[in-house]
Amino acid sequence: MSISEPKVLIIEADADRGRELESVLRFINYEPDLASDCSGWKNNIDDSRDILAVLVGSCKNEKALQKLLKEIHDFDEHLPIFLLTEKHREPTVAIEPSSCILGRVEMPVHYTQLTSALHQAEVYRETQADNAQQRPVDLFRSLVGTSRSVQMVRRMIQQVAKSDANVLILGESGTGKEVVARNLHYYSARRDSAFVPVNCGAIPGDLLESELFGHEKGAFTGAISARQGRFELAEGGTLFLDEIGDMSLNMQVKLLRVLQERTFERVGSNKSIKADVRIIAATHRDLEKAIGDGSFREDLFYRLNVFPIEMPPLRERVEDIPLLVNELIRRIEHEKRGSVRLTQGAILALCQYNWPGNVRELANLVERLAILYPFGVVDVGDLPEKFQLDGSGGDRVRIDEEVLAAQAAQPVPCMTEAEPRLPRNGLDLKEHLSNLEVGFIKQALDDANGVVAQAAKRLGMRRTTLVEKLRKYGLQRSDSAPGV
Numbered sequence: 001m002s003i004s005e006p007k008v009l010i011i012e013a014d015a016d017r018g019r020e021l022e023s024v025l026r027f028i029n030y031e032p033d034l035a036s037d038c039s040g041w042k043n044n045i046d047d048s049r050d051i052l053a054v055l056v057g058s059c060k061n062e063k064a065l066q067k068l069l070k071e072i073h074d075f076d077e078h079l080p081i082f083l084l085t086e087k088h089r090e091p092t093v094a095i096e097p098s099s100c101i102l103g104r105v106e107m108p109v110h111y112t113q114l115t116s117a118l119h120q121a122e123v124y125r126e127t128q129a130d131n132a133q134q135r136p137v138d139l140f141r142s143l144v145g146t147s148r149s150v151q152m153v154r155r156m157i158q159q160v161a162k163s164d165a166n167v168l169i170l171g172e173s174g175t176g177k178e179v180v181a182r183n184l185h186y187y188s189a190r191r192d193s194a195f196v197p198v199n200c201g202a203i204p205g206d207l208l209e210s211e212l213f214g215h216e217k218g219a220f221t222g223a224i225s226a227r228q229g230r231f232e233l234a235e236g237g238t239l240f241l242d243e244i245g246d247m248s249l250n251m252q253v254k255l256l257r258v259l260q261e262r263t264f265e266r267v268g269s270n271k272s273i274k275a276d277v278r279i280i281a282a283t284h285r286d287l288e289k290a291i292g293d294g295s296f297r298e299d300l301f302y303r304l305n306v307f308p309i310e311m312p313p314l315r316e317r318v319e320d321i322p323l324l325v326n327e328l329i330r331r332i333e334h335e336k337r338g339s340v341r342l343t344q345g346a347i348l349a350l351c352q353y354n355w356p357g358n359v360r361e362l363a364n365l366v367e368r369l370a371i372l373y374p375f376g377v378v379d380v381g382d383l384p385e386k387f388q389l390d391g392s393g394g395d396r397v398r399i400d401e402e403v404l405a406a407q408a409a410q411p412v413p414c415m416t417e418a419e420p421r422l423p424r425n426g427l428d429l430k431e432h433l434s435n436l437e438v439g440f441i442k443q444a445l446d447d448a449n450g451v452v453a454q455a456a457k458r459l460g461m462r463r464t465t466l467v468e469k470l471r472k473y474g475l476q477r478s479d480s481a482p483g484v
Contacts, residue, residue: 006453006463007031007050008118011041011068012057012084017107021055021084024109029452029467030118038068042075051076053121055105057084069101080121115464122453122463143179144327145320149312153180160307161187166259168244168304169282171311174360177282178242180309184280185238193237196230201246208251215267231264231275238278244304245285245296256300279304314355314362321351324359328366339460340370345380353387375460438473441466 008030012018018034025032030052035041038059045051054072059065072079083104105117143150160167161184169177178197185195203211214229230239241247247255258264259279263272281304290296314321325342333339342350355361365387369378380388440459448454456466 006052006118006122007033009041009045009051009054010034010057011038011054011059012036013038013060014058017057017084021109024114028115028118028464038064041068042071045075051079053080053082053102053118055082055084057107082117082121115462119462119464143176143183144323145317146323147312147317147320149317150320153309153311156307156309157183157187160184160309162189163307164188164278166278166304166306167280168287168306168308169280169311170308171282171284172313172358173284174358175311175313176359177284177311178240180311181238181240181242181280181282185240185278188238188278190237190278194234195238195240196234197240197242198230199242200251201243205248205251208247209254210267212251212255213264213266216269218268226266229264229266231258231277232273234277236276238280241279241281243283244281245283245287245290249295249297252297252300256297256303259300259303314358318351321362322347324362325350325366328363329370332367332370333460337367338370338374340366340373340375341377342369343377343379346378346383349380349383349387434473437469438475441469441473441475 008025010018010021010025010032012021012034013036015036018036022032022034033045033051035043056065056068056072059068069081072081081101083101084107085104087106087108102121103117105114143154157180167181167184169180171177181197182195185191198211200208210227210229212229212231214227214232217224217226241255254264258275262275264275265272285296287296287301287305291298291301314324325347329339329341350362350365357364365384369382373382441455444455444458445452447458452466452470453463456463459466
């Protein structure tokens with residue numbers, strides 16, 4: 001079985017520089033394809049998906065170079081490009097914002113810079129491939145789970161998404177209320193228009209009116225130009241008013257008028273603007289209690305509360321924690337920010353914690369563990385102290401059969417097997433670890449059908465690092481792939 005090496009297209013009119021790049025690329029196990037004619041480079045490509053990256057060097061002049069970059073972008077807008085430049089000299093050609101120029105490589109070429117650039121291209125290509133076949137929208141972090149309450153939230157989203165009814169999302173901070181709002185927008189007929197979030201609690205009351213409705217030039221001190229508000233930006237789409245319970249009574253009156261009349265005016269203007277906007281609001285406050293103490297208008301509450309959705313706190317859906325942890329780890333891996341694994345004991349300890357910060361707190365913990373133990377295994381003793389307490393505390397939630405059943409129903413790769421035992425007679429640790437590494441490398445190459453780049457991805461390492469390990473262990477390519 002042959003190992004297919006990533007192909008790198010070099011477009012370079014300088015023959016000496018082109019040959020130098022070819023030699024270096026072959027040395028680091030990439031397949032170079034040199035095109036010395038800036039106008040005939042397409043003859044070197046059968047399928048742009050076979051090309052990892054394009055290294056663009058000198059052409060006849062800057063105009064020809066600019067034309068070349070546009071041609072590459074028109075040919076495949078997701079083809080990563082690196083400009084070849086003299087050391088410490090910035091590119092003179094204007095770079096279009098829409099192009100896929102990821103950076104530059106200085107000449108004479110430096111091994112480290114070139115491998116780093118090509119690794120960046122690999123990550124970019126993988127990301128584009130993932131985006132092409134990923135789930136319809138990457139928003140489901142807080143909606144992962146099999147608990148009854150989360151299934152109810154999903155069902156309610158499906159029921160109301162396609163209507164224009166106002167939705168009020170209730171729940172504690174960190175439960176994922178914005179995730180629900182974004183899913184409502186995505187599954188609505190407005191999905192091709194903007195989703196515009198506004199945190200009403202983060203914007204001072206005297207600025208919120210301008211933020212929502214916009215203002216005209218000179219409307220107040222500092223208004224040096226006219227500005228659109230969030231209602232105009234969300235035209236035809238969805239406006240998400242987060243922490244609506246923190247909005248002042250004065251602004252509540254103005255918002256109510258917009259909801260009733262579907263028109264508004266910019267600050268400093270008397271011209272009415274029509275608003276075709278769907279309103280989704282969210283709050284962690286008890287609005288009915290706020291109505292009782294006079295801090296929230298009852299008429300606005302009923303306007304917003306057409307279809308309420310309550311997001312449950314994490315402590316009431318502990319059976320979802322293993323799946324949530326798994327999903328959060330996948331996101332970190334997808335974003336190339338490392339990885340981590342948790343033992344079953346660590347997962348069970350997390351299920352007994354009260355989670356006052358809800359899913360946001362869980363996400364922060366997983367990210368922290370990935371930083372502290374990169375590509376490592378986390379057991380109970382490695383968790384922060386507050387997560388190590390047993391289930392006997394008053395506020396701790398005990399693990400029940402539902403949690404274990406949820407874990408068994410869907411394999412969760414973030415759990416590891418029981419700790420290996422040291423043989424009675426001891427062992428040569430260095431030799432043992434080397435044998436393990438060789439075995440995993442062979443398995444990864446086997447699973448990847450001999451493609452080194454894919455095997456490296458499975459092993460969580462750079463492709464060049466895997467090539468070095470193949471040399472270190474004296475593995476022939478035919479030894480590491482079956483059926484050859």
